[in-house]
Structures are given as C-alpha cells and as structure tokens.
Amino acid sequence: MAGSLQNPLPNISVNQDQPEEYVPRRRNRTGCLTCRRRRKRCDGVRDVCGHCIRLNLICHWQGPHEIGEGSASSSHSVSQRPRVTNHSCVPLTIPIAPAPFQFLQSDAPELARRSLDRKLALRYYVQIFNTMLTTNLENNGFLSVLLPMAIEEKALLDMLIAWSSSHLSLCDDTYRIKALEHRSTALQSFTASLLKNELPEVSLACCLVFCSMSAVLGDTAEWRNHLVGAAHIIRHAWLSSSQDGSLKNPPYEIRWLLRNFAYHDILMSVTLDREPLIPGRYWIPQPVNELDSYVGLASEPLALISKISSLNGDAIRQMESSSPCSDSESISSSSHDTDDSSFSQTVDLISQAYSIEFELQDWKCPESNSQCLVNLAEAYRSSALIHLYRVMRRRILGSSTELEGKIASQVTSIVYQLEQMPLGCLPECTSLFPLFMAGGETRSKSTMQFIRERLQHIATYRHFQNAASALSVLEELWLQHTSITGPMTGHLLDWLDIIRRRHWELALS
Structure with missing residues (x-):
C-alpha cells in the first residue's frame, strides 16, 4: 500500500490506449480563439498573436461573458453558457474586414483564379x-x-x-x-x-x-x-x-x-x-x-x-x-482704404x-x-x-x-x-x-x-x-x-x- 501511494503515476504513463485528446490540457487556455480552433499553442499576445500575424489570419479573442441572475450559484445557468465549436465561434462585437487572402485561398478553381474572369472579379467585390x-x-x-x-x-x-x-x-x-x-x-x-x-x-x-x-x-x-x-x-x-x-x-x-x-x-x-x-x-x-x-x-x-x-x-x-501692385500712384491714393x-x-x-x-x-x-x-x-x-x-x-x-x-x-x-x-x-x-x-x-x-x-x-x-x-x-x-537641433528660425x-x-x-x- 505504501509503495503504491509513493508512485501512483507509472500505471497511467504505460497505458498505450490513453487517447491523445488528454495531452492538450497543457495548452494555453487564455490564447486567441483562432489558435484554439486550429489546436495550436498561442503566445497570448493581444490584439494579434504571433501565429495570426505570421499566417495572416484574423485573430479572434473571446470577450467577457454576461452573468445572469443566480448564475453564480446555479449549475443550470453554467450549462447554458455558449460554447465554441468547430462550426461557430463566439460572436464578435466589432466586425472585422475580411483579408483579401481569404478569397485568394478559397476553393475557387485554379483555372478561374488565373484567368480572373468577370464573374470571379464580381464575386470578390461582393x-x-x-x-x-x-x-x-x-x-x-x-x-x-x-x-x-x-x-x-x-x-x-x-x-x-x-x-x-x-x-x-x-x-x-x-x-x-x-x-x-x-x-x-x-x-x-x-x-x-x-x-x-x-x-x-x-x-x-x-x-x-x-x-x-x-x-x-x-x-x-x-x-x-x-x-x-x-x-x-x-x-x-x-x-x-x-x-x-x-x-x-x-x-x-x-x-x-x-x-x-x-x-x-x-x-x-x-x-x-x-x-x-x-x-x-x-x-x-x-x-x-x-x-x-x-x-x-x-x-x-x-x-x-x-x-x-x-x-x-x-x-x-x-x-x-491686399498684395502690393506695381503702380505706385494707385498705391498711395488707395492705401488708406485698402488698409x-x-x-x-x-x-x-x-x-x-x-x-x-x-x-x-x-x-x-x-x-x-x-x-x-x-x-x-x-x-x-x-x-x-x-x-x-x-x-x-x-x-x-x-x-x-x-x-x-x-x-x-x-x-x-x-x-x-x-x-x-x-x-x-x-x-x-x-x-x-x-x-x-x-x-x-x-x-x-x-x-x-x-x-x-x-x-x-x-x-x-x-x-x-x-x-x-x-x-x-x-x-x-x-x-x-x-x-533639427537647436532653435529653428524661419519657416518650419x-x-x-x-x-x-x-x-x-x-x-x-
């Protein structure tokens, strides 16, 4: 009994049937939603993480959740919390303009992408x-x-x-x-x-x-x-x-x-x-x-x-x-009125x-x-x-x-x-x-x-x-x-x- 208490882990580590889905528990759970959906480790840099910059991806971050009445003590309200799935992400309060490369990397046929016909150009506009x-x-x-x-x-x-x-x-x-x-x-x-x-x-x-x-x-x-x-x-x-x-x-x-x-x-x-x-x-x-x-x-x-x-x-x-004219007589005669x-x-x-x-x-x-x-x-x-x-x-x-x-x-x-x-x-x-x-x-x-x-x-x-x-x-x-070093004279x-x-x-x- 004492020996089993001192070393409880070997039985777990040698289990070859353990599914790999348990391994990602060490991922950074505070990273961006984009990296979490891609099952990649995020560096956690806001507002755009390093992976999203490198891959030119839109970096989504999870916003704060609203807490309803009694939700702090009710397990039922916790179960109603929105979850992120592979088919949807948390709605963003700030719409982001789509990057052009999202269109370039779409599933459009290679021939159509090379030709850039009218339909493809109009679809890009829309x-x-x-x-x-x-x-x-x-x-x-x-x-x-x-x-x-x-x-x-x-x-x-x-x-x-x-x-x-x-x-x-x-x-x-x-x-x-x-x-x-x-x-x-x-x-x-x-x-x-x-x-x-x-x-x-x-x-x-x-x-x-x-x-x-x-x-x-x-x-x-x-x-x-x-x-x-x-x-x-x-x-x-x-x-x-x-x-x-x-x-x-x-x-x-x-x-x-x-x-x-x-x-x-x-x-x-x-x-x-x-x-x-x-x-x-x-x-x-x-x-x-x-x-x-x-x-x-x-x-x-x-x-x-x-x-x-x-x-x-x-x-x-x-x-x-009000700029001076060339006629000196007209200047002298109308200078007072001009002023x-x-x-x-x-x-x-x-x-x-x-x-x-x-x-x-x-x-x-x-x-x-x-x-x-x-x-x-x-x-x-x-x-x-x-x-x-x-x-x-x-x-x-x-x-x-x-x-x-x-x-x-x-x-x-x-x-x-x-x-x-x-x-x-x-x-x-x-x-x-x-x-x-x-x-x-x-x-x-x-x-x-x-x-x-x-x-x-x-x-x-x-x-x-x-x-x-x-x-x-x-x-x-x-x-x-x-x-410029020192005081500036004249027109800047x-x-x-x-x-x-x-x-x-x-x-x-």
Whole structure:
C-alpha cells in the first residue's frame, strides 16, 4: 500500500490506449480563439498573436461573458453558457474586414483564379472588397446602391469589375494584366455611356468609382480629374435648378452618391489647400444622424471641414487682393482704404474661425452601439479642429503658443480615439485622414511610431496604396523635424511643402 501511494503515476504513463485528446490540457487556455480552433499553442499576445500575424489570419479573442441572475450559484445557468465549436465561434462585437487572402485561398478553381474572369472579379467585390470600403454594414451603399445600379447599367458593372480586379491585383501580381484589361473595358463602356447621354446618376457613379479606384491604386496625378467630372455632372443635373443650392427629397441612391462625392471633394480641399469644388451642405444625410458609408457618424464634422476650407479660400483671396501692385500712384491714393478694408476682412475671418471652433467643440456625437464609429467620429472632429488651427496659423493669425497648444491637444485626442479601434475593424477604412492630420503636426516619436504602424497596416492588410503614399510624405516630414537641433528660425517645413515639391495630388479618401 505504501509503495503504491509513493508512485501512483507509472500505471497511467504505460497505458498505450490513453487517447491523445488528454495531452492538450497543457495548452494555453487564455490564447486567441483562432489558435484554439486550429489546436495550436498561442503566445497570448493581444490584439494579434504571433501565429495570426505570421499566417495572416484574423485573430479572434473571446470577450467577457454576461452573468445572469443566480448564475453564480446555479449549475443550470453554467450549462447554458455558449460554447465554441468547430462550426461557430463566439460572436464578435466589432466586425472585422475580411483579408483579401481569404478569397485568394478559397476553393475557387485554379483555372478561374488565373484567368480572373468577370464573374470571379464580381464575386470578390461582393464577398470581400465592398466590406473593406465601408465603416458599417447597416448603410453599406457599395452593396445597396452601386450593385443594384450595376445590374441595370453595363458601364457601371464594368467599372465595378475593374475596381475589384484592380484591388485584387494589388494583393496578387498575377492578376495585374487581367486587371488592366478590365480597366480598359470599363473606360470604353464609360465613353459609350457618355456619348449616349445615359442617366446622370450612372455617369456620376462611374466617375466616383474611377476616383476611388485611382486613389486605392496610389495615383497622385489623375484621380482629381474624375472628381472634377463628377462635380460638373452634379451641378448640371441637380444643383443648376435649385435656388438655394440644395436638393428637395432626392431618391436614396442620389443622396448616397452626393455624400460619396462630398467625402472625396472635402478631403481633397484639405490636401490641395483650396476650396471644395462644390461647397455647402447639399449632401447632408436625412435624417442627419443616418450612418454614412465613409464617415459613419461624422457627417457634421465633415461639413465643418468643408466650411473651414471655404474660409481658407476667403483668406487666400484676401491675401492676394491686399498684395502690393506695381503702380505706385494707385498705391498711395488707395492705401488708406485698402488698409481699412483689409482690417475689416481680417476681423471677419477671425470671427468666422472662432465661430467654427465653437461649433466643433459644441457638437455632440450621436449615440451608437458601435464604439468604433464613435471613436472615428471624435477623431474626425479633432482633425477638423487641426485643419481650422492650421488655417488660422497660416492665413489669419500666424503662429502662436496658444494655437500650437490647441493643435497638440487634438493630436493627442486623435491618437487616443484611434488606439481604441482594433486593427482591421470596419471604421479603420477611413481613418487615413485623421492619422495623416495628426502625423503632420506631431513632434513625439511615440506618436510617430503609432501612426506609422497604423498606416502600414492599412497599406498591407487592406492594400490601399494611398496610405503608403501618405506615409512616405510623413516620413520625409518627420525626418526633417527630428533632425533639427537647436532653435529653428524661419519657416518650419510643412507637409504641404513636400506635396508641392513632389507635384503630388495626395488622396486621403
């Protein structure tokens, strides 16, 4: 009896019939759900473990369980706890955009994958790509608007296929030639559609798809032309007959297309340092708190960004009008009137700037079940304030300690809000703009590193090449700022200087 108590394990260890399912009891039970379903040992690194990074998998983590009444003392309630099986996983509260490689590694026939025919490109758009473009699934206009229109209009269908195949070619270079063929077909169909004078909403949708496709491909020269064409269509088809520059109860599809255009137009006004092509609130969703595919809950901050860009245009015109002319007699005769007029205009600009600042600070983000959408909206509010303070610094008041402090505070706010958004979440798709605005003003190396990692993730996970272009501008800017030793005299390099020197038209949309 004593001997058996001293050595109770040999009988267990020599049992050759013991099933191997008992061995994994030593696995890390606190690892991610992805590794647990694959029966692999997880290193436990949040938010993305090492195995999922290496294999380019979506790293799922189990969230906290709710405890019902009496569940702490009732074995019945414990039995009702949801269990993870091989066919389902714990529902995620934050939707994650699917990686393109999930489609590439699907069970599609090898011949079809190599040929990238139209059906395969359209299936990629429906299954993967559209989800990478929207901040939410409730109002995903890339499916609910563009796809039904494309069923009836061949030009738009060709454009969606070209867009989808072009993005797929960024993920796998073997699709590049076929993607070029699809883009050529789309251009021919679009030209034929314009010659036949098709419905204006179809032409507008094609222009917007071409603009987005050029931005995703990293174009820094031609994407704005498609936006200019879209602006002409909007003015001619809808705004020309409107007395106050707004539309009265347009159909849902047209409202979505106008919001789509406004998003690209307003962000373009920031990077090109100019007014929007079509200023105003013609595109504001009804109801106002309706989720937008691009900016989610941030429609009001986006409208105020447009207002700031218009203010910037007014300030530029004032500077040009107050510049000295060559006629010395006209200068002496009108200098007093010019000074009074210039002073009055400056006071008016300052008043408008502080009014916009108050509107942004007073804005309340609509309530939402998605915390990520709230985080994105707050990041856009801070980006709008940075844009405002930059205009005040460059055009109206000049640099001051107060303005620099306000800018630094908004940079901190953007980083805080975006840190709450997990990598790969749906609202991440339009976080490029706030990341860039914060990166252009930060002097903190830790903040630079955070922005660098986020932009690299957007460029590698979503394959949005305009994120890589934006990062290259910031890297040059950061190199200049971090290499400065001692006090800086004169003009401090700005990201606008880098863009102009490169002759770029940077797309942040």
